Structures are given as structure tokens and as C-alpha cells.
Amino acid sequence: MAEKIPAGRWVQIHDIELTAEERAPQVPEDTGRVPLEKWVKGFLQEAAEIGEEAEIETVIGNRYRGRLVDADPSYDHSFGKAIPELLQVGRELKEMLREGGGE
């Protein structure tokens, strides 16, 4: 069962900034079919479950309302797997520097 996230916890909320119909007239067709969405992080003001409407106070003290999506939101971007297409570049260039001629 969903647990309530306690007030004061660092969370992320999600909100629809503009619906597809409210978007700017100049957006490309694919973009115009979807809403403009917004995410903000801050401290939860009152205990709430994930998916519920909630209010946060950001790190500089601004208040925002939206749907609670995450607690202690993570930074998931990383490096990932080595790129085989780059692995030989250093060796090839060093070999080129060792070869005579040119310089």
C-alpha cells in the first residue's frame, strides 16, 4: 500500500504548465500534440502519497503545487558502458606520433 511521505521530506512534483491546446501556435506538430510539463524539487509541506496533489517549498523559499512524483529524487545520469568506437582512438594517435615523417 502507498505510504504517506512525511512533511519536510525533499521531494519532486510534476505539473502541466500548458495543455496541448494552450501551447504556442508556432510549435512543431509533434510537440503541439503533447502538453508542456514541469518538474520542481522542494521540501514537502504536508504529508502526502506519491501521485497526490502536494505543495512544496523550494530551496530558496518559493511555493509550488503539483502531483507528488518522487521522494529524495535521484540523479540517475551516469557514464554507462565503454564505447568501443572510441577505445582505439588514443592508441592510434600515439602510434601516429611515434611514426617518423611530418614533424
Place this chain on the structure above:
Amino acid sequence: MAAKTYQEVMERRNQIMKEAVGIDYDRFRRNELVFDYEKMMAEVGYQLDEIREIQGQTGVGKTPLLELKNLTAIARKLAPAGKGARIFIKDEASNPSGSFKARRASVSVYHAKKQGYSGVVAATSGNYGAAVASQAVMRGLDSIIVQEVYDSQGKGQPEILEKGRKCEAYGAEVLQLTVGPELFYTFLKVLEDTGFFNASLYTPFGIAGVETLGFEIISQLREEEGQDPAVIVCTNAGGGNLTGTARGINKAGAKETAVVGASVDLSGLHMASDRDFNRKSFTTGHTGFGIPFATWPDRADVPLNAARALRYMDRYVTVKQGEVFYITEALAQLEGMERGPAGNTSLAAAVALAQELDRDEIIVVQETEYTGAGKHPIPQLNFARENGVEIRRGDPEDEVPGKNIVIPEDPGQIKARDLDLKRIRLSYLNKALENSGLKELGREEVKFLAAEINLPVEKTRELLEENLEVEIRG
């Protein structure tokens, strides 16, 4: 409370802007077309000496200028006999926030503080956000950064996610949005709600802050090598990097130094497209910003853009995504400098351009940027692969943005491909006339346009008469 629909907010944009930058831009306008650019820079901006003082207070600038001896040796092996200029790089990653953008933010944040604003806002998915946040901390101001991060599937560009993290590391409030030009709408609402200063990339403050970069390069080379560079290559997106650097070069009196803009070729990808958003592997330094801003600078978040690259560009070249990733790897492997890919756009171009210059000449790459998780060839290429972009080695000429990224098999395949400046100038002239609605031009208008496209008045007149429907008097 003011109404908040897209149209209502956009209609208030001029008023919101005026309060948020404190500049009455109308003061510099002469008519629908002409404005006094130098007067705007002089009256609103700060003098070079003041800027050096301001930047000194927050540890910005005075970055090392390093010679890339191994990459120079590679370029010489590829060059005709007697060719292969020495390649130098300005290590801007050593600024407090990890990029040259600290220069650009420094004056804005200083000015905001002086004018009594309690915080600053910037709309940027780039290194500028971290720069504003970092400078704001140092001056005791709050900061809000508005970023375009995700596509409609909630999938974020790793490079931008990292930049968002860095903003938060400096205590900024970060608003993360999905793709779309309405980022500007959100930005205006934030300005209106908070009364914060608009730390736009495109005010005279931002551009004047970059002048020290060009000035330092010339001073350092004169002191250490006793000569001016033949060429300085600037990665070009919104135009501010090139504009500020070139103005600094001019202020140092380096009359013979050519300024070359370089952008990553992303032709064919639409920047506001939800589908294309995650098919590009560069989020800045690319043609998707570079060409629209060169051909019409006044599309920015201020009424008159102080970044006007076409005024200062002697040449404009493109390089491929695969070439920039290759050269980023080469910089780490041959020179012991691991730096972010986007900032190495101009380095890829420089390796090719060095081969056109004599061996006793110098070519300078005027920036580097920090690197790390998300903002590095490995995550950016993994992300491309996950989004269906093919990664392979081969001839970069075969690269098609959004379809594949071709890592060169040989450094000799790296090329600086010239964009047709005449076409870009004509495109600018066309837009200038269209937006002003003028059908007749006098001496003052032609003189203004000549400065805008960096050509003599006579040549500008010829271009206008031969290609556009316009009457020229006087």
C-alpha cells in the same frame, strides 16, 4: 493577480522584460531598423577595467592558456609542407563553475546585486545555469534556472540533467520542462512572480563579461610568445561567446587576428521537436542555435540582443558530432586534459584549420568546459545509441544528424566545412528588412546594415541592390 495564459503573458513581455533587466532599450533605437549598438554597449555595459575588477572579486577569468603540442604534431603530419600552426587552448573549465559562462554571468549578477534585486533568473539548458547559480551564491543572491530537459516520454538529455544537478549543487531552484519554445513563457511568469533580475545571456552585461576572454588571450600570447594569433576559433551557438571574445580582441588591438565561428552540424533536426529532441547528441554549440541566431539575433529573451556574431565573424565553419567526440577523446589521450565535448567543437575545427596556416603562426581555441557524468562522450554516445542513433567508425562525411554518429577512422578526415557567409548575410538582410517593414533605405540604414554583417558599406549596398527588393537613397 495578472492573467497567465500563454497569449496574456506574451503580451506583457516587454513590460516584464523592462522591469527585469532595468534597461530601456527604446533609448537606443533610431527607427524600425537602426539602433545604436555601440551606445548600448557603452552606456549599459561596464568598461573592461571595471569588469576585470568585478570578475577578480569572484575568481572568474585569468585562466591558463595551454599549448597543445601533440595535437599540433598530429596536425603537422596531416598538413602540406611548411603548414601546421601551433594550437593553443584557453582552459576556461578552470573558472569557478567550470566554463567561460562564469564570465558572462559575473557582470549580470554583480549588476543585479547593485540594483537591489534579491535574486536572478536565467532560461538556459547549458553551462550558463551553473554559472549564474555559482555567481549568485558568491554575491548572496537567490537564483532560479529554467531548463528544457525532457521529451514527452519524460526522457532527459544526460548532458542537461547533469547541468541541472550542478545548478542544484549551487543552491539554485531549477524548473525542469519538456521540449518547447514556451520555456520563455515560464521564464516570464517566474520573472513576474519573483521580481528577480533577468540574467539573460544576451544583455550588454553578459556580452561585456566575455570581452575579458578575448583580451586575456591576446595579452597572454603577447607576453609568452611575443605574437598575436592568426586565428581564434569560437564555438558558436547563441553568438555571445564569439561576440564578446571578438570585442575583447579588438580592445586589445589585435587587428590581424581572424575570428572563426564553429558549430556542430545538426542540420535537419528541428530544435523544438519533441521527436528530434533526444536524437541530437549535442545540446549546445550547434547549428540549430548558431545559424538562426547569426541570421537573426533579435529572437532572444531581451528586445535587443547584444550578442551579434555576424558583426564579428570572418568565417563560419561546421564540424560533425563524431569529429567532436573523437577530438574530445584525443584531448584526453594526447594532452592529458579531460574536458566536455560541446566546448571542444572549436578544437575539432582548429585541428583542421591549423593545417591551412603556416607553422610559425598560432591558432587559439578559446574555451574548454568541465566534464562529468552525463556530459561526456561515453554517456552522450550511449544515450544516442539508446535512442536509435547508429554509432560507428568511418568517414564523418557520411554522418546524418539524428541517424548516425560517425567517429573518424583517421584524424585527416576531420574537416572544418565552410558555411556560405554570403548566404547567411543575405538571410540576415532579408529578415532585417522584413521585420522593419522598410522599403527604402537611406545612408544611415545602409551603414547600420554594413556593420551588422561585417562588410564595407559599398559591398553591403551591392548585396542589397542585387538580391533584395529595396530602394536605396543617398
